[in-house]
Amino acid sequence: MRNRTSIRALSLIEIVLAIAILILALIPCASLFSQSISTLRDIRDRTVIINIAEQQIHRYIHEINNLDSGTPMNIIDQDITQDIIAESQDKLAYIKDLKIIATVQPSSICVNGGHEIKIDVAWKSGTRSAKFSLFNIKARRENL
DSSP states (O other): OHHHHHSOOOOHHHHHHHHHHHHHHHHHHHHHHHHHHHHHHHHHHHHHHHHHHHHHHHHHHHHHHTSOTTOOOOEEEEEOHHHHHHHSHHHHTTOEEEEEEEEEEEOSSOTTOEEEEEEEEEEEETTEEEEEEEEEEEEOOOOO
16 A cells, blocks of 8 residues: 555646746747748748849850950840849749849950959848849950
């Protein structure tokens, strides 16, 4: 009979208290998880936008390569946002307030001519605004 009374069962209050302590311990983990999700969205947006800007730079390089020799390409602060959205709507559907500006002009750096290509991108990622620029110098192709 003594064995039976020495075994102690958990009361309802102890169980509720244990659950409350567990919940309090998990709250910081939950906020860390939601912050991680937000960071992953930001990284996804930035990666997609960088890839699209790089594709645009390569398009301009291709156009420059196909120019007649001596013909400069001049595009100054042209808003190409709508063109890019039309081409890549599925990739950009969740990106807010996207703005893409292109500048292609003759380079003052290249001795034998060439072009400077700059793509400026701005967008809203969650509640924060983000922006970056890609810059490339395309030297004039020499005839071999």
